[in-house]
Amino acid sequence: MRAPLRLLCxxxxxxxGLAAAQAIDPLPFKDHAQEVRFQQLxxxxxxxxxxxxxxxxxxxxxxxxxxxxxxxxxxQGKSDDEIKQYLVARYSDFVLYDxxxxxxxxxxxxxxxxxxxxxxxxxxxxxxxxxxxAVPATPTETGDDDW
Amino acid sequence: MTPELGQLALILALLLALAQGILPILxxxxxxAALMALARPAAAGQAxxxxxxxxxxAWAFLQSDFSVAYVANNSNLALPWYYRLAAVWGAHxxxxxxxxTILNVWTVALAAFSAxxxxxxxxxxxxxxxxxxxxxxxxxxxxxxxxxRLLPVPxxxxxxxxxxxxxxxxxxxxxxxxxYVGFSVAFAFAIAGLLGGELEQAWVRWSRPWTNIAWxxxxxxxxxxxxxxxxxxxxxxxxxxxxxxxxxxxxxxxxAALVHAQAVTEKRGSLRxxxxxxxxFAFSLSLLGTFLVRSGVLTSVHAFASDPRRGLFxxxxxxxxxxxxxxxxxxxxxxxxxxxxxxxxxxxSAVLVGNLLLTTAAAMVLLGTLFPLIGDxxxxxxxxxxxxxxxxxxxxxMLPVVLLLPFGxxxxxxxxxxxxxxxxxxxxxxxxxxxCAIVAAFFADGRLKAVAGVAGAVWAGTGTxxxxxxxxxxxxxxxxxxxxxxxxxxxHAGVGVFVIGVLLSESLSTTRDVRMAPGQTQSIGRxxxxxxxxxxxxxPNWHAEQATVTVSEDGRTLATMHPQKRTYLRGQVQTESAxxxxxxxxxxxxxxxxxxxxxxxxxxxxxxYHKPFxxxxxxxxxxxxxxxxxxxxxxxxRTKRQAGADETVPAGAQExxx
Amino acid sequence: MSRLLPxxxxxxxxxxxxxxxxxxxxxxxxxxxxxxxxxxxxxxxLPKLDDxxxxxxxxxxxxxxxxxxxxxxxxxxxxxxxxxxxAEGRTLGIPVVGYNYxxxxxxxKAWLAQHGNPYDxxxxxxxxxxxxxFGVYGAPESFLVDAKGVIRYKRIGPFxxxxxxxxxxxxxxxxxxxxx
Numbered sequence: 001m002r003a004p005l006r007l008l009c010x011x012x013x014x015x016x017g018l019a020a021a022q023a024i025d026p027l028p029f030k031d032h033a034q035e036v037r038f039q040q041l042x043x044x045x046x047x048x049x050x051x052x053x054x055x056x057x058x059x060x061x062x063x064x065x066x067x068x069x070x071x072x073x074x075x076q077g078k079s080d081d082e083i084k085q086y087l088v089a090r091y092s093d094f095v096l097y098d099x100x101x102x103x104x105x106x107x108x109x110x111x112x113x114x115x116x117x118x119x120x121x122x123x124x125x126x127x128x129x130x131x132x133x134a135v136p137a138t139p140t141e142t143g144d145d146d147w
Numbered sequence: 148m149t150p151e152l153g154q155l156a157l158i159l160a161l162l163l164a165l166a167q168g169i170l171p172i173l174x175x176x177x178x179x180a181a182l183m184a185l186a187r188p189a190a191a192g193q194a195x196x197x198x199x200x201x202x203x204x205a206w207a208f209l210q211s212d213f214s215v216a217y218v219a220n221n222s223n224l225a226l227p228w229y230y231r232l233a234a235v236w237g238a239h240x241x242x243x244x245x246x247x248t249i250l251n252v253w254t255v256a257l258a259a260f261s262a263x264x265x266x267x268x269x270x271x272x273x274x275x276x277x278x279x280x281x282x283x284x285x286x287x288x289x290x291x292x293x294x295x296r297l298l299p300v301p302x303x304x305x306x307x308x309x310x311x312x313x314x315x316x317x318x319x320x321x322x323x324x325x326x327y328v329g330f331s332v333a334f335a336f337a338i339a340g341l342l343g344g345e346l347e348q349a350w351v352r353w354s355r356p357w358t359n360i361a362w363x364x365x366x367x368x369x370x371x372x373x374x375x376x377x378x379x380x381x382x383x384x385x386x387x388x389x390x391x392x393x394x395x396x397x398x399x400x401x402x403a404a405l406v407h408a409q410a411v412t413e414k415r416g417s418l419r420x421x422x423x424x425x426x427x428f429a430f431s432l433s434l435l436g437t438f439l440v441r442s443g444v445l446t447s448v449h450a451f452a453s454d455p456r457r458g459l460f461x462x463x464x465x466x467x468x469x470x471x472x473x474x475x476x477x478x479x480x481x482x483x484x485x486x487x488x489x490x491x492x493x494x495x496s497a498v499l500v501g502n503l504l505l506t507t508a509a510a511m512v513l514l515g516t517l518f519p520l521i522g523d524x525x526x527x528x529x530x531x532x533x534x535x536x537x538x539x540x541x542x543x544x545m546l547p548v549v550l551l552l553p554f555g556x557x558x559x560x561x562x563x564x565x566x567x568x569x570x571x572x573x574x575x576x577x578x579x580x581x582x583c584a585i586v587a588a589f590f591a592d593g594r595l596k597a598v599a600g601v602a603g604a605v606w607a608g609t610g611t612x613x614x615x616x617x618x619x620x621x622x623x624x625x626x627x628x629x630x631x632x633x634x635x636x637x638x639h640a641g642v643g644v645f646v647i648g649v650l651l652s653e654s655l656s657t658t659r660d661v662r663m664a665p666g667q668t669q670s671i672g673r674x675x676x677x678x679x680x681x682x683x684x685x686x687p688n689w690h691a692e693q694a695t696v697t698v699s700e701d702g703r704t705l706a707t708m709h710p711q712k713r714t715y716l717r718g719q720v721q722t723e724s725a726x727x728x729x730x731x732x733x734x735x736x737x738x739x740x741x742x743x744x745x746x747x748x749x750x751x752x753x754x755x756y757h758k759p760f761x762x763x764x765x766x767x768x769x770x771x772x773x774x775x776x777x778x779x780x781x782x783x784x785r786t787k788r789q790a791g792a793d794e795t796v797p798a799g800a801q802e803x804x805x
Numbered sequence: 806m807s808r809l810l811p812x813x814x815x816x817x818x819x820x821x822x823x824x825x826x827x828x829x830x831x832x833x834x835x836x837x838x839x840x841x842x843x844x845x846x847x848x849x850x851l852p853k854l855d856d857x858x859x860x861x862x863x864x865x866x867x868x869x870x871x872x873x874x875x876x877x878x879x880x881x882x883x884x885x886x887x888x889x890x891x892a893e894g895r896t897l898g899i900p901v902v903g904y905n906y907x908x909x910x911x912x913x914k915a916w917l918a919q920h921g922n923p924y925d926x927x928x929x930x931x932x933x934x935x936x937x938x939f940g941v942y943g944a945p946e947s948f949l950v951d952a953k954g955v956i957r958y959k960r961i962g963p964f965x966x967x968x969x970x971x972x973x974x975x976x977x978x979x980x981x982x983x984x985x
Contacts, residue, residue: 026660052387054533057384061907090940092940115510119503127499131490444826455826458822462823473811524824
């Protein structure tokens with residue numbers, strides 16, 4: 001469902017004919033392990049041109065350039081973190097699909113935990129209240145209705 | 148002239164929807180039987196006119212009436228007739244019309260099968276559905292008229308987005324809308340219950356089959372969308388946590404919680420307020436999805452042109468519908484703890500914990516989806532929230548759900564006794580999961596994710612099978628698996644199948660981008676892919692370069708695959724990947740660019756995939772869908788019963804909520 | 806009271822969505838603010854478009870502020886911006902340096918010959934390698950670099966006359982107040 005934006009994006013950038021097909025980009029990897037590492041890393045980086053695509057999938061010209069840059073840096077022995085830092089320094093945290101934990105993203109990362117804890121308290125209170133009223137076992141309820 | 152008739156039909160439908168939305172509710176309030184009786188004919192009339200409008204738009208597409216702007220923008224003469232029909236809902240205006248049409252399908256079905264409902268209650272339910280119809284019809288008429296004319300009339304239309312020219316995309320919107328809109332029924336029941344103060348246990352019994360069917364459709368719609376993304380986008384992915392996907396996933400998660408909560412409320416009378424709240428949430432999230440997709444507040448992906456006027460209209464509608472119903476909930480939700488008590492170890496507790504996790508997951512998806520907007524609002528800078536975030540937290544939240552799953556059916560309502568049985572189930576599923584994990588570890592070269600997938604699936608699956616066996620042994624023929632239980636078992640088995648699909652395909656898949664000259668072979672594992680060159684081919688409204696790739700295993704030919712690179716009439720380029728499907732693996736080839744644009748007969752870039760067990764993902768989803776449908780078919784829901792036959796708890800008769 | 810919680814939560818959502826609608830009428834969602842504002846521009850050495858034998862470097866440009874305008878002949882939005890630069894470029898009081906991005910030199914020259922040349926100097930980045938250091942992700946983009954070589958302002962997307970009046974000229978004026 002992300003696709004329509006591709007078209008839109010192609011129109012916006014006036015790159016018609018260049019993009020819209022997908023990014024298939026054979027690169028001379030040292031070995032398969034490096035190829036896998038490359039695929040994993042680029043799939044966690046966001047393309048700035050067609051913004052709902054990752055670098056691995058985007059066929060935008062810039063995405064291709066950035067992929068090649070990532071590839072080059074891998075050949076130079078840079079770590080994933082170093083490569084990410086390189087991109088963040090130029091394009092801001094926006095390129096990271098995995099938002100780093102910072103002051104601004106505390107709510108993002110721990111919000112769900114808060115919801116879970118709040119809900120857990122409510123559930124615990126409910127169960128406690130209801131079980132206190134529990135009558136001794138009534139094993140008579142074995143009707144089909146009551147499976 | 149006909150398009151104007153379509154618009155007229157919509158205006159008449161709006162008037163009837165107003166009548167359906169206001170008069171019966173007034174009648175129910177005043178005890179006026181004549182006004183209440185208006186609900187069904189008004190609903191039928193609205194459905195007739197909406198159906199007419201839909202048919203007129205479809206006819207305009209089939210006739211290629213390019214004097215209608217919407218037709219001219221989304222169709223052309225070369226488009227095959229079936230895609231012209233699908234183009235009716237291929238863009239914003241028509242998809243809203245589809246939404247209203249489906250709302251009317253649900254309303255008419257409800258009007259037809261609601262003979263057992265008390266008059267006042269039925270009047271309120273149909274009235275609430277009428278009010279929803281008013282909102283959407285007004286939205287169409289005032290901001291998104293599909294019948295607007297285009298002058299001068301073009302000789303030919305533009306084109307339907309080529310990405311939508313695919314069978315998966317043809318069915319995806321109607322099916323997913325069946326799900327979205329289907330939650331409006333549970334919503335209408337909840338609101339009618341709040342308005343009238345009826346006994347929740349009674350209306351929950353009536354609304355359960357509708358909720359189950361809606362949830363089944365939503366499952367099917369999500370499966371269709373995911374399949375389409377996989378087959379059509381050529382990225383080999385099946386879920387991207389994109390805002391648009393999340394918009395459909397949130398109501399699904401809440402719907403799954405609702406299906407369980409309704410069972411508790413219906414059978415035991417407990418969790419009434421929670422069930423009402425979930426009914427409101429499920430439909431609200433469906434509306435929210437519409438808002439997110441069409442208002443343009445997120446960097447979303449949809450082609451739907453974002454228009455602040457539309458965004459404002461839907462926001463206003465959300466405020467009225469969701470805000471109003473949440474306020475109504477705050478004022479009128481049952482203030483008493485109704486229903487039978489339950490112990491810590493009981494099926495009720497298990498459902499509650501499962502509900503907590505599912506709704507937390509939905510909240511997490513909502514937070515992640517909206518966080519970029521929150522970032523803008525609080526000046527936190529531009530932040531991207533993508534698959535690593537959602538995937539990580541979702542796995543954490545669903546892990547306990549899968550762990551809890553086998554025990555659900557064995558736990559007793561109320562929770563008295565059964566401890567020995569639970570221990571025996573725990574022992575068996577542990578042994579089975581451990582044994583299979585050890586075996587899997589040999590095959591998966593110790594890849595932890597794959598091993599975890601096998602263990603999780605066996606854990607859930609064994610538990611489900613154990614329950615099937617228990618019923619087989621203990622119950623007489625014919626009473627072993629009532630439809631409702633069969634539905635539960637199917638859906639739970641679906642979870643196991645899904646877990647296998649996700650974790651195995653993610654951990655064992657191989658992707659390679661390769662450069663291949665004709666005659667060259669590249670291998671993935673045991674599979675050899677031979678590139679046999681590219682030839683030109685054409686279809687009704689496209690021409691393409693089509694590659695031939697022969698796949699063999701140990702010298703034995705498995706398949707001949709034909710990935711294409713299509714160029715549509717308006718110059719849009721679209722990759723058409725080739726898939727060789729299998730139960731335990733898919734082979735997938737996508738065609739890229741020629742290495743040298745001047746030499747099409749030379750080497751090309753290709754992407755090769757080997758995807759083990761990927762189909763199990765959709766298989767699991769389809770089992771869940773079947774589960775929803777099967778459960779809805781239970782005879783119990785069709786037999787006429789006295790309201791609250793189980794344990795009638797008049798409002799306020801029991802100790803009040805602290 | 807706890808029963809009102811969902812309602813209040815929903816009000817928060819409504820506020821957020823209302824903000825979103827309002828915000829997006831004034832902002833381009835696709836705009837990603839550069840982290841390079843108020844940081845030294847990256848070191849570069851690029852050939853001149855009309856004389857590739859000569860290179861222009863960051864060091865050579867130090868000492869006076871200039872506007873670096875990223876453009877390409879294939880870029881439609883650059884065509885929209887072009888007349889604005891033709892009309893207003895000379896009134897800025899600082900040199901306008903064209904940054905020809907991922908373009909064939911002959912295409913760029915033909916484009917300038919056809920539409921006019923608003924630039925005092927044009928450098929060419931055929932491969933787009935240096936553009937990555939500048940954080941360029943589309944064209945047109947413009948950077949205001951001060952006399953010390955620090956990026957002081959960035960515009961993403963085409964300049965309009967209003968944007969020049971409202972954003973660029975005040976930024977230039979601020980620079981000139983600093984270094985008389």
